Amino acid sequence: xxxxxxxxxxxxxxxxxxxxxxxxxxxxxxxxxxxxxxxxxxxxxxxxxxxxxxxxxxxxxxxxxxxxxxxxxxxxxxxxxxxxxxxxxxxxxxxxxxxxxxxxxxxxxxxxxxxxxxxxxxxxxxxxxxxxxxxxxxxxxxxxxxxxxxxxxxxxxxxxxxxxxxxxxxxxxxxxxxxxxxxxxxxxxxxxxxxxxxxxxxxxxxxxxxxxxxxxxxxxxxxxxxxxxxxxxxxxxxxxxxxxxxxxxxxxxxxxxxxxxxxxxxxxxxxxxxxxxxxxxxxxxxxxxxxxxxxxxxxxxxxxxxxxxxxxxxxxxxxxxxxxxxxxxxxxxxxxxxxxxxxxxxxxxxxxxxxxxxxxxxxxxxxxxxxxxxxxxxxxxxxxxxxxxxxxxxxxxx
Amino acid sequence: xxxxxxxxxxxxxxxxxxxxxxxxxxxxxxxxxxxxxxxxxxxxxxxxxxxxxxxxxxxxxxxxxxxxxxxxxxxxxxxxxxxxxxxxxxxxxxxxxxxxxxxxxxxxxxxxxxxxxxxxxxxxxxxxxxxxxxxxxxxxxxxxxxxxxxxxxxxxxxxxxxxxxxxxxxxxxxxxxxxxxxxxxxxxxxxxxxxxxxxxxxxxxxxxxxxxxxxxxxxxxxxxxxxxx
Amino acid sequence: xxxxxxxxxxxxxxxxxxxxxxxxxxxxxxxxxxxxxxxxxxxxxxxxxxxxxxxxxxxxxxxxxxxxxxxxxxxxxxxxxxxxxxxxxxxxxxxxxxxxxxxxxxxxxxxxxxxxxxxxxxxxxxxxxxxxxxxxxxxxxxxxxxxxxxxxxxxxxxxxxxxxxxxxxxxxxxxxxxxxxxxxxxxxxxxxxxxxxxxxxxxxxxxxxxxxxxxxxxxxxxxxxxxxxxxxxxxxxxxxxxxxxxxxxxxxxxxxxxxxxxxxxxxxxxxxxxxxxxxx
Numbered sequence: 029x030x031x032x033x034x035x036x037x038x039x040x041x042x043x044x045x046x047x048x049x050x051x052x053x054x055x056x057x058x059x060x061x062x063x064x065x066x067x068x069x070x071x072x073x074x075x076x077x078x079x080x081x082x083x084x085x086x087x088x089x090x091x092x093x094x095x096x097x098x099x100x101x102x103x104x105x106x107x108x109x110x111x112x113x114x115x116x117x118x119x120x121x122x123x124x125x126x127x128x129x130x131x132x133x134x135x136x137x138x139x140x141x142x143x144x145x146x147x148x149x150x151x152x153x154x155x156x157x158x159x160x161x162x163x164x165x166x167x168x169x170x171x172x173x174x175x176x177x178x179x180x181x182x183x184x185x186x187x188x189x190x191x192x193x194x195x196x197x198x199x200x201x202x203x204x205x206x207x208x209x210x211x212x213x214x215x216x217x218x219x220x221x222x223x224x225x226x227x228x229x230x231x232x233x234x235x236x237x238x239x240x241x242x243x244x245x246x247x248x249x250x251x252x253x254x255x256x257x258x259x260x261x262x263x264x265x266x267x268x269x270x271x272x273x274x275x276x277x278x279x280x281x282x283x284x285x286x287x288x289x290x291x292x293x294x295x296x297x298x299x300x301x302x303x304x305x306x307x308x309x310x311x312x313x314x315x316x317x318x319x320x321x322x323x324x325x326x327x328x329x330x331x332x333x334x335x336x337x338x339x340x341x342x343x344x345x346x347x348x349x350x351x352x353x354x355x356x357x358x359x360x361x362x363x364x365x366x367x368x369x370x371x372x373x374x375x376x377x378x379x380x381x382x383x384x385x386x387x388x389x390x391x392x393x394x395x396x397x398x399x400x401x402x403x404x405x406x407x408x409x410x411x412x413x414x415x416x417x418x419x420x421x422x423x424x425x426x
Numbered sequence: 427x428x429x430x431x432x433x434x435x436x437x438x439x440x441x442x443x444x445x446x447x448x449x450x451x452x453x454x455x456x457x458x459x460x461x462x463x464x465x466x467x468x469x470x471x472x473x474x475x476x477x478x479x480x481x482x483x484x485x486x487x488x489x490x491x492x493x494x495x496x497x498x499x500x501x502x503x504x505x506x507x508x509x510x511x512x513x514x515x516x517x518x519x520x521x522x523x524x525x526x527x528x529x530x531x532x533x534x535x536x537x538x539x540x541x542x543x544x545x546x547x548x549x550x551x552x553x554x555x556x557x558x559x560x561x562x563x564x565x566x567x568x569x570x571x572x573x574x575x576x577x578x579x580x581x582x583x584x585x586x587x588x589x590x591x592x593x594x595x596x597x598x599x600x601x602x603x604x605x606x607x608x609x610x611x612x613x614x615x616x617x618x619x620x621x622x623x624x625x626x627x628x629x630x631x632x633x634x635x636x637x638x639x640x641x642x643x644x645x646x647x648x649x650x651x652x653x654x655x
Numbered sequence: 656x657x658x659x660x661x662x663x664x665x666x667x668x669x670x671x672x673x674x675x676x677x678x679x680x681x682x683x684x685x686x687x688x689x690x691x692x693x694x695x696x697x698x699x700x701x702x703x704x705x706x707x708x709x710x711x712x713x714x715x716x717x718x719x720x721x722x723x724x725x726x727x728x729x730x731x732x733x734x735x736x737x738x739x740x741x742x743x744x745x746x747x748x749x750x751x752x753x754x755x756x757x758x759x760x761x762x763x764x765x766x767x768x769x770x771x772x773x774x775x776x777x778x779x780x781x782x783x784x785x786x787x788x789x790x791x792x793x794x795x796x797x798x799x800x801x802x803x804x805x806x807x808x809x810x811x812x813x814x815x816x817x818x819x820x821x822x823x824x825x826x827x828x829x830x831x832x833x834x835x836x837x838x839x840x841x842x843x844x845x846x847x848x849x850x851x852x853x854x855x856x857x858x859x860x861x862x863x864x865x866x867x868x869x870x871x872x873x874x875x876x877x878x879x880x881x882x883x884x885x886x887x888x889x890x891x892x893x894x895x896x897x898x899x900x901x902x903x904x905x906x907x908x909x910x911x912x913x914x915x916x917x918x919x920x921x922x923x924x925x926x927x928x929x930x931x932x933x934x935x
Contacts (some may be wrong), residue, residue, distance in 0.1 A: 034671055035664045038791050045794025050839040051822075055798070057822040084823060085724055102826075106841035111907045114893070137900025438867075476768055477934040496771035507765040509669070523661050524770050548761065 058082060058089060059409045060399040061098040063380065068392035070095055075422045076368060077382040078396055080415035093396045093415065116137055122364070123264050124276065125424040134175045134182060144264035145202040151175040151264075154211050156201045157186075172209070172233060185233035197222065200257045201270055202289050207231065210291045212257065212270060214398065221363070223255045223272065241289055244296040245274050252276070253285065258291075258303075259317040260313045261363070267315060268292050269335065271303065303333060312362035319385060321367055328369060330388050345388025352381055352393065362418050366391070370418040378415035428473060428571060429606060433466055433482030442468055442558060444626030445482070452570060455593075455616060459607065460623035466606035467504065468624040469623075470573050473604075474501045486571065497527040499571040502564035504579065506556045510549030514542060514559060518566070525567055532597070533566035540588060554585030561589060565597055567588045572598070575607035578613070582621050590616070610645055620645050658772040662780035666752070667787065674788060678795050688733020689726055689803055693810045696721055696729070700815065713725035721811050722836060723804045724819035728827045735830045741792050748788070749853055752781050753860050757935075764834075764935055765868040774933075782857060782922075786850060793834065800824060851914055854921040855881045861925050865932040881917045885910065 059082070063073060064261045073095050081088035082100070090101040118124055118139050121205065127144070128135050131151065138144075138153050157169040172185040193320040200223075201212040221381055244379040245253040253274040260267055274285040286299040304311060304320045306329075311320040316336045322329045330345040349357050351372060359370040367383040371393075379395030398409040428450040435443040450456035458466045462615070471477040473484055475491045484617045486495055508517045514537075522528045535543065540558040551559065557577065564572055578586055593616055607613060614634070622630040629652050637643050667674075696717045703716065718725060727734065756764040767777055800821055807816065819923055825831045836842050859874030888909045892901045901909065 032664055035667045036666060038674075038787060041798070042787060042790045042794045045797045046790060046842075049797045049835070050842065052823050054837065057820050085722065085819060086728060086827060087823070103837050106836070106838055108840065108907055109843045111910070112903045114903050114906075136902070319666075471935065474769060476765060478932055484721055493771050493773050496769055501765075501769060505760050505762075507762050509758065509763050510761050520665070524658060524772070526771070614664075 058084075058091075058100055058103070059098075061091075061093045061396050061409075061413060062399055063093055063095045063394040064397045065095070065392065066379075067392045067394075068382070068390060070394075072366070072382045072392035073380060073394050075420045076382070076394070077125070077365075077419045077421050078370075078378050078380065078415045079419065080378070080413070081416045083412040083414060087415075094421075095143075097399065099375050120421060122422050122424060123262060127264075129424060131175060134173070138173075140199060141263050142201055143199050143260075145204055145266065147204065147266045148177070150177055150204075151206060152202055152209065154199055154209070156197060156199065170211075172228070174230075201259075201263075202232070202249040203268065203270075204266065205268065205291050208236065214257065220252075221254065223257065225289075225294070239294045241272075241296050245285075245287060245298075247263070248296075248298055249274075249276065249285070254358065256288070258313065260315065262314070265315065269316075271313065271318075271335070273303075274295070301338075303335075304346070306331075310360045310362055319362055321360050321362060323357060323360050325358070328360055328367070328383075330367065330383075330385070345383075347383060347388055347390070352390070354379070356392065359418060361420050364422065368418065368420055371395075375410075377410065377413075380418060383393075427487065428602060429483075429485040429488075431483045431485075433469070433472060433484065435465070435472065435477070435479050436633045437443065437468075439564070443472075443479070446623070446626070446628055447482075448628050448631050449527075450571075450602055450604040450619070454618040455599060455605070455619040456604040456619040456621060457605055457607060457610070457613070457645075458621050458623060459610060459645075461653060462608055464608075464623045465626060466608075466623060467575050470501070470575050470604070473573065474499065475571070497525060497567070498569050499573065500564040500569040502560050502572070502574040502577060504575045506548060506551070506560050508548045508563075512548050513544065514546050514548070515544040517548065517559075517563065518544075521563060521566060527568040527642045529566055529568050532568075533562055536565060536597075538561045539592075542615060552583045553580055557581050557590065558585060563591060565592065569601065571602045571604070576606055576608075578607065578609070578611075581649065584628050586612075592642065596599045610649065614645050617645070620648070622649065624652055658770070659776040659780055662767075662770075662772070662776055663783045663787075666780055666784035669732065670748070670784070673744065673748075674791065676743050677737075677792060681792075681796065682799060684737045685730075685734050685799065686803060686806055688730045689806060690810055692726055692730040692733075693721065693807060696726075697811065698813065719815075719898065720817040721807070721815055722817045722819040724805055724823045724827055726807060728822045731828060736830055738796070738830045738834070745785070745789055745792070749785065749856055750860060752785060753857070753864070757864070762935060768929075768933070768935065773926075774929035775922070777929060778861075778922065779856065779923045782850070782854060785853060787850075789846070796831070797835065848914070851918045851921070854918055854925070858921040858925040858928070861928040861933065865928045865934065881921070885913050885917060888913065 036297045063076060063078065065073060077092050077094045079090070079092045081090050085171040092099050092101075105306075118141060119128070121141055123144070123146075124135075124141060127146070134151065134153075138155065140155050143153050145154075151174070153173045155171055157171050170185075174182075174183045175181070193216040195215050198214045198216075199211060200214050203210045203212075207230050209230050211228070212225050213224045213226060215224050216222075222243075225241055227239070227241040229236055229238045242253070242255055245255055253276055255272045255274045258271040258273055260270075268291050270289050272289065274287055276283055276285075284302070286303045287296050288299060289296045303318055306320075306322040308323045309320050310323065311318060313319075316334060316344070318333045318335055320331055320333070322331070327346055327348045329343045331340070331342045332344060333340045349355065349371075352369075354371040354373045355376070356372040357369055358372055362367045362385065365385045367385055367388070369381040369383065371379045371381055373379060375394055377395050377397070379393065381390060382392040383389060384391055396413065396415060398413075431447050432445045432451070433443055433447075433449075434441065434445060446469060448456075448458075456533055458469060460466050468477060472479045473486070473491075484491065486499065491494065508520075512520075518537075521533070522530055529556055532600070540555075540562065542555065542559055544561070546555075548559075560572075561577070564574070577589060581589070590612070605617075617634055619633050620631070620637075621628055630648060632648070637645070637648065699717045700719075756762065756767060770777075777810065782824060804821075804824075822837065825835050826837075836845060855878055859877050862873040862877055863870035888901065888906050892899060892909070
């Protein structure tokens with residue numbers, strides 16, 4: 029036995045060296061943080077994620093902080109997470125999460141949020157066939173799938189010709205109008221973009237007609253208007269109207285115009301009044317209601333415009349930095365009936381507040397703070413923490 | 427008994443073995459004779475599982491070759507085949523470690539008989555000394571069968587005498603020995619059975635004693651007939 | 656099992672001097688580089704103190720307190736070069752561990768093939784030994800780090816030094832950050848993948864040894880085939896697949912499964928080649 033000592037020693041060296049590092053040595057490397065609730069219901073703050081870096085001696089570490097705690101990017105990432113987070117932006121959308129839960133097989137292979145339409149009867153998905161999707165290939169092929177919710181029946185149309193064209197198409201919206209399917213495309217041709225609606229017969233998948241939305245805008249204005257589709261928060265919901273922001277010219281001196289297009293009539297009309305006014309806006313179109321928030325370091329003001337009735341409630345609610353007892357309101361996000369505010373308090377720490385969208389009532393306020401116990405004092409940790417961004421990460425509740 | 431039936435082997439488009447069949451019994455010394463390149467070494471390697479055959483069967487005591495059988499067969503190849511930097515003592519320990527059938531006492535006796543030092547390095551041995559040590563490694567096993575590939579080729583006279591002495595001792599008596607050579611020379615009186623290979627097949631196979639008494643021919647006489655023709 | 660362990664020991668025993676040399680070179684090269692850097696830094700600190708604060712602008716200045724993280728950053732090459740040497744030697748040994756048994760007049764492969772043990776054990780012993788060499792060098796490096804920190808504490812007086820965490824020290828070194836991943840799960844993936852690649856090469860080597868001239872071609876085809884099998888889910892079954900789109904979790908599981916299959920097939924094929932097809 030004694031002449032095996034080298035091999036046995038080698039094995040012991042290996043196990044102890046690697047084992048000690050991974051189970052002892054690399055512990056307590058970075059301090060933990062979390063968003064501490066200062067006021068309100070913690071559940072309202074659950075979706076808030078603040079991201080930024082923690083400054084070490086010579087390098088900084090990217091991290092995210094939420095109510096649950098902190099996650100450092102480098103400690104979180106490995107091959108498995110790389111694979112699992114492919115297309116994570118698709119899976120993070122609440123509507124997509126719901127669809128995945130309801131119809132996992134139907135959802136297989138679908139990754140364009142804009143291509144969905146869902147009403148009480150069915151789910152429609154339209155997308156350009158993979159082989160020609162981002163190419164200049166002529167005759168882009170459209171694929172349609174319908175899922176009838178009650179029966180679970182699936183109908184597919186595999187390759188519907190788009191017509192002869194060297195252009196690049198991207199799907200922006202899908203709507204069903206009785207037995208017709210209207211798809212809004214953004215077409216790129218000769219370095220210009222156009223908005224077009226193609227109408228298909230739902231039963232046969234045949235193309236019925238095309239509506240050139242951009243040219244309607246150009247006619248009204250007498251020159252080329254660049255249209256940008258203004259999306260409803262809920263991409264897959266049924267809505268007969270779609271909005272556009274148009275601009276002529278570039279940069280600061282370009283003027284902005286507002287349009288609505290009705291799938292029912294096929295007509296693009298210019299709106300008499302702009303959808304919103306003010307600078308530094310964040311907006312959210314929820315069906316016919318357009319909510320918008322004007323942000324300024326001292327105050328955030330909420331307004332709503334009903335696109336159907338044309339009724340506008342300007343500044344129906346306002347929340348000041350003073351009321352929140354912070355130095356600065358840095359940003360806002362409107363999502364799912366809530367207004368999320370990104371705040372900087374008097375000590376320079378990052379935090380968030382959640383307001384109810386309807387009345388501006390404060391539902392939650394919290395700031396990032398160290399979780400106890402580490403070599404550095406809490407002050408030093410806080411000093412090294414530099415959070416810059418806020419994201420809202422919603423999960424489907426069961 | 428080692429039974430070789432109709433084995434074939436192709437090597438680079440040449441049929442080295444074209445249906446070779448013979449037997450080697452326990453307690454007998456069988457000699458495979460053939461010219462250079464006749465395939466004698468190949469047959470031994472095939473029996474030892476060191477090279478595949480493309481046809482035919484090989485049975486040792488009725489069984490096909492499985493790892494356990496290596497306890498029962500030893501092979502003394504034409505070169506020593508141990509790492510050059512190894513000492514003789516380490517080589518002996520290697521054998522002791524891996525073979526249950528290794529007889530350490532006998533190995534030591536043979537080392538003394540051949541006057542080999544345990545501290546010699548394999549790489550420093552002369553051809554004759556290496557051949558002797560090879561034999562130690564082969565005979566140190568309590569094996570039933572002993573295969574030897576050209577045991578005397580290129581060996582000096584005195585080493586040859588020492589090896590021949592071992593052949594006639596009781597170390598060999600109960601084993602089945604299969605050896606190859608192309609120069610029968612002074613070995614003739616040692617062997618019991620001769621198998622002559624020509625053109626990839628067994629041309630003649632006979633018991634030496636019978637051949638001498640019945641037809642008055644020595645092995646060399648038969649060789650002349652077969653190879654000169 | 657017993658004979659397998661003895662074979663592993665034999666492989667370790669044959670390589671021990673090279674392993675010890677690699678560890679020794681690593682220790683000496685890294686430690687002397689470290690000491691040299693520290694001494695230079697301390698001299699520079701003296702200069703900076705004497706010359707006053709504005710000198711900072713002109714030199715690559717040295718921080719007021721030295722810690723291991725900074726020292727590692729400034730001594731990178733001295734640390735990385737021995738690591739590269741180890742990688743080179745071990746990579747070559749992937750081939751040499753087999754070919755050395757066929758070399759020269761003393762073709763040891765005869766003896767190995769004649770051992771009364773399943774030929775599979777020869778294959779497994781070589782992979783085990785090679786993996787052990789790799790992991791032991793990684794472990795040695797990990798153990799060296801606190802030792803080198805101690806060296807730093809001996810060289811630099813207490814008023815000039817500060818603490819750093821071993822993870823920061825590893826991360827600031829461009830080679831170590833790749834070889835010693837932060838999470839144990841990633842360590843498993845990287846070295847697991849490396850093991851499977853070595854298994855593939857072993858089988859390719861045995862194909863070469865079994866088929867003479869065609870052998871090299873078979874070996875290369877085998878490697879290409881394995882790579883394609885494992886890459887297939889990532890290339891062909893992703894979200895935009897026209898064959899069958901898979902969800903990310905399914906792709907992950909499939910990739911793991913295929914990697915295990917490739918590993919198992921390599922071991923099986925290699926063992927079979929050793930048992931039935933190998934020729935000396």
